[in-house]
Every structure is written in C-alpha cells, then in structure tokens.
Amino acid sequence: MDRIIIRGGASLNGAIPISGAKNAALPLMTASLLTAETLELANVPRLADVQLLLRILGNHGVDHTIVGRRPGESAESGQTLRLQASTIIDTTAPYELVSRMRASFWVIAPLLARFGEARVSLPGGCAIGTRPVDLLIDALQALGAEIEIDAGYVVARAKDGLRGARIAFPKVTVSGTHVAMMAAALARGETVIENAAREPEIVDVADCLNAMGAEITGAGTPRITIAGVTSLHGARHAVLPDRIETGTYAMAVAMAGGDVTLENTRADLLQSALDVVARTGVEISQTPSGIRVRRQGGRLAPVHVTTEPFPGFATDLQAQFMALMTRADGISHIRETIFENRFMHVQELARLGAKIRLDGDLAIVEGVPELRGAPVMATDLRASVSLVIAALAAEGETTINRVYHLDRGFEALESKLTRCGAQVERVRA
Ligand SMILES: CC(=O)N[C@H]1[C@@H](OP(=O)(O)OP(=O)(O)OC[C@H]2O[C@@H](n3ccc(=O)[nH]c3=O)[C@H](O)[C@@H]2O)O[C@H](CO)[C@@H](O)[C@@H]1O
Ligand SMILES: C=C(OP(=O)(O)O)C(=O)O
Numbered sequence: 001m002d003r004i005i006i007r008g009g010a011s012l013n014g015a016i017p018i019s020g021a022k023n024a025a026l027p028l029m030t031a032s033l034l035t036a037e038t039l040e041l042a043n044v045p046r047l048a049d050v051q052l053l054l055r056i057l058g059n060h061g062v063d064h065t066i067v068g069r070r071p072g073e074s075a076e077s078g079q080t081l082r083l084q085a086s087t088i089i090d091t092t093a094p095y096e097l098v099s100r101m102r103a104s105f106w107v108i109a110p111l112l113a114r115f116g117e118a119r120v121s122l123p124g125g126c127a128i129g130t131r132p133v134d135l136l137i138d139a140l141q142a143l144g145a146e147i148e149i150d151a152g153y154v155v156a157r158a159k160d161g162l163r164g165a166r167i168a169f170p171k172v173t174v175s176g177t178h179v180a181m182m183a184a185a186l187a188r189g190e191t192v193i194e195n196a197a198r199e200p201e202i203v204d205v206a207d208c209l210n211a212m213g214a215e216i217t218g219a220g221t222p223r224i225t226i227a228g229v230t231s232l233h234g235a236r237h238a239v240l241p242d243r244i245e246t247g248t249y250a251m252a253v254a255m256a257g258g259d260v261t262l263e264n265t266r267a268d269l270l271q272s273a274l275d276v277v278a279r280t281g282v283e284i285s286q287t288p289s290g291i292r293v294r295r296q297g298g299r300l301a302p303v304h305v306t307t308e309p310f311p312g313f314a315t316d317l318q319a320q321f322m323a324l325m326t327r328a329d330g331i332s333h334i335r336e337t338i339f340e341n342r343f344m345h346v347q348e349l350a351r352l353g354a355k356i357r358l359d360g361d362l363a364i365v366e367g368v369p370e371l372r373g374a375p376v377m378a379t380d381l382r383a384s385v386s387l388v389i390a391a392l393a394a395e396g397e398t399t400i401n402r403v404y405h406l407d408r409g410f411e412a413l414e415s416k417l418t419r420c421g422a423q424v425e426r427v428r429a
Contacts, residue, residue: 004400006391007423011258014420016249018265019045019411020078020239024201026103027178029053032083033110037234043078045411056097056104061089095121109179112156113186119155129339139167139180164189164228172197172309185214187228196224199310200269204240211235243269244316248385251320253293254282256392263290272313279303299329306335319345319386326354328367335362345383348376352390373398378405
C-alpha cells in the first residue's frame with residue numbers, strides 16, 4: 001500500500017487549482033442512468049471513487065468515454081466524461097462494488113425510476129458511523145416502490161412506474177434528497193420534498209437534471225418541488241468546484257502559513273467554514289482568480305465549531321479543522337452532530353503530539369506550541385487529510401499509511417502541495 005511522507009515546516013505559497021466536487025460528480029454520474037442519450041460531464045475529478053462508480057455503471061451496461069485533454073488543460077484540470085445508458089443489461093449493483101462506496105447505492109433511484117426495478121447491495125463508504133439507508137427506502141416507498149431486503153440487497157420494484165408524493169424527511173439527509181429527486185424526476189405527477197438538504201451538490205444535480213428535461217424547482221431551499229416527466233434527454237454539465245477540497249487547502253495554508261490563491265472555486269460554497277478560518281486570525285479575501293488565504297506567523301486563535309447541514313460548518317471539514325486547532329493558542333471545542341463516529345483521527349493526531357479529549361460528540365482540543373512527526377494511519381477520507389494538514393506543521397517527518405483513503409477524494413494532492421513549497425512525497429508500494 002502506498003505511503004505519503006511529509007517533512008513539516010515549509011510555508012505554502014502560490015496557487016492551488018480546485019477540482020470538481022466528488023460529492024456532486026458521483027450523483028451526477030448516476031443520473032446518466034435516467035436517459036438513453038449521452039450525458040456529458042465536464043470538470044470531473046480524477047479520483048478512485050469516480051473510477052469505482054464507472055465500474056459499477058459499466059456493470060449495468062453504461063458505456064463511457066473519457067474525452068481527451070484539451071489544449072491548455074493541465075493534469076489537474078479535471079476530465080470530461082461521456083456516459084450513455086442506452087442499453088441496460090443488469091439492474092443489480094453487486095456487494096463487491098457497492099460495499100466500497102456509499103454514493104454507489106444511489107443508483108437505486110434512477111434504475112427504479114426508468115426500468116421499474118433495482119437490486120442494490122446495502123452500501124459501504126467511510127467508516128464514520130452506521131450510515132443507514134432507512135430514509136432513502138422510506139422516500140422510494142412513498143413514491144410507490146415495493147421494497148424488500150434480501151440477503152443484504154435492497155430489492156425495489158415499481159412495475160407500473162413511480163408516482164409523485166409528499167416526502168417529509170425527519171432529518172436533513174443529502175443521500176435521501178438526491179435519491180428522492182432522481183426518482184421523482186421520472187414519476188407520474190408532482191413530488192414535494194420537505195426538509196430537503198440544501199447542499200450545493202443538491203443544486204448542482206438539480207441543475208443537471210433540469211438540463212436533461214426534468215422540472216425541478218426549489219433546490220437549495222428546504223422545499224423542492226418536482227413535476228415528473230415521462231423521459232429525460234442528454235445534456236452537458238460542468239461539475240461545480242469542490243468546497244471540501246477548497247476548505248481543506250484553506251486550512252492547510254492556515255496551518256503551514258504562507259500565501260496561496262485557491263483557483264476555480266467560489267467562497268459562497270463554504271462561507272461558514274471560511275468565516276471560521278478567518279476567526280483563527282488568517283486573512284481570507286476574494287480575488288479575481290479565486291480565494292486568497294494568507295497567514296504570516298503568530299499563533300492561531302482557538303475557535304469553537306459545531307458541524308451542521310449546509311449552510312453550517314460541514315462535517316467533511318471537521319477533521320481538518322481539528323488538526324488546525326491542535327496548534328491554536330488555547331482550547332477549542334469541536335462538536336460533531338452529523339455522524340456518531342467521526343473522531344477516528346483523534347488518536348492519530350495524538351501520535352503527532354496533539355492534546356485532544358473526547359466527551360461524547362464533543363472534542364476538546366488544547367492547542368500545543370509544537371507537533372512532532374510520527375508514523376500515522378489514515379482511517380477515512382477526511383481523517384487522512386487532517387493528518388496531512390497536521391504533518392505540514394510538524395517538526396520532522398510524518399509517514400501516513402493507508403493513503404488509498406486520500407485517493408478516494410483528493411485529486412493530485414501531492415503535486416498541488418509540492419508546487420506551493422511543501423515537502424510531500426508518495427512512496428509507491
Ligand atoms: C457522497 C456524499 O455526498 N457523501 C456526503 C453525504 O453523505 P450521506 O448522503 O451519506 O449523508 P446524509 O446527509 O444522508 O446523512 C446525514 C445523517 O443522516 C443519517 N441518515 C441518512 C440516511 C438515512 O437513510 N438514514 C439516516 O439516519 C446519517 O446516518 C447521518 O447521521 O453527506 C454527508 C453529510 O453532509 C457528507 O459527510 C458526505 O461526505
Ligand atoms: C464521507 C464522505 O464520503 P462517503 O459519503 O462517500 O463515505 C466524504 O466525502 O467525506
């Protein structure tokens with residue numbers, strides 16, 4: 001297994017291009033199952049999760065081509081995928097593939113909506129909690145699907161098609177909202193989703209579905225209305241910038257110090273996180289080419305945060321912010337309200353000298369003046385990158401093992417950081 005070795009201490013200076021959002025690219029790719037025509041997606045990040053979803057879609061019979069790099073495009077500028085689901089050979093999504101990634105479960109919605117049946121293994125994904133799919137099943141049942149669980153598979157049928165319904169989620173769920181929106185796009189009649197997730201990735205998927213002929217209004221608000229249509233057509237859509245990658249690099253610069261412009265991204269996608277980083281004493285400003293993050297010495301101020309659904313502080317940035325707070329001048333409280341087991345990075349950060357105490361969903365971080373490099377182990381995607389952030393400011397060398405987690409969600413991490421002056425090296429197994 002590959003390892004990443006980081007020599008801490010260098011500040012970061014220059015520019016980092018931000019990739020397309022993993023968490024939009026994945027549901028957008030599953031939306032290709034909703035039409036027999038070609039869906040062309042631009043700005044798709046080169047990630048292990050994207051490759052895995054291509055395999056899952058291929059298993060259903062979806063053809064894909066990767067459009068060659070255009071003149072002037074760098075290896076970091078994302079790829080364009082053409083997906084065509086004209087002939088579906090299998091509506092089963094097998095355990096071997098789906099168990100490796102949460103979002104792959106979402107193929108259940110387009111398969112059911114277009115073909116009236118789907119058999120999809122219960123999902124996997126980052127080990128950050130139990131991550132049930134009960135609300136997704138409830139939503140599909142509300143739309144008229146018959147569902148049974150058989151040997152670890154969710155078997156869904158709607159032989160006469162789905163019909164519009166009112167779906168009121170008891171808690172905000174990104175997966176539930178994606179699934180309900182995709183299924184309702186091809187249902188008969190109107191669907192109203194109440195307490196919908198408002199994440200930018202939901203808006204991106206709704207925009208793409210509308211470009212394909214769907215009639216969706218209200219995405220980005222807690223109430224989404226979908227007037228079902230009988231079929232969807234091909235479209236071209238560019239994946240929105242990755243707000244989690246943006247926030248991660250903002251925190252990396254805050255940790256290491258320096259002056260970096262994050263390019264091809266938008267502050268409005270992560271305003272609450274940028275506000276929190278600014279409160280630590282880091283300068284954040286918008287420039288014509290992106291978001292400039294600047295820190296010139298001095299200790300960071302401690303800031304308390306609580307993770308919340310969008311537009312609140314994202315759970316996917318919690319580990320990275322905790323890494324940052326390990327070097328703050330005082331105590332910060334970090335409360336995780338979305339996932340019940342998303343503190344796996346705590347024990348690894350402790351190996352670098354961090355002082356963190358856990359009390360239920362609360363992490364109490366006592367900032368220390370210095371971290372020291374050590375061997376550590378990546379446990380999930382965002383936990384892994386929190387170790388990268390800590391290592392950038394640690395004395396000496398940190399070796400991060402199990403970096404396949406990082407490859408799920410961070411495109412060209414080593415080259416983006418080394419170009420800005422960090423000493424990061426991948427040792428291939
Ligand atoms: C691929 C992708 O986009 N993943 C993101 C998505 O995950 P994901 O879509 O899985 O997260 P959800 O928003 O659905 O989950 C939120 C909460 O609802 C619970 N829940 C969810 C569904 C369900 O049927 N029952 C249930 O109880 C979950 O366990 C969790 O506690 O949103 C999360 C919250 O912003 C992010 O951390 C993930 O990076
Ligand atoms: C938790 C994440 O991914 P997934 O939902 O695919 O496990 C993530 O992107 O941080």
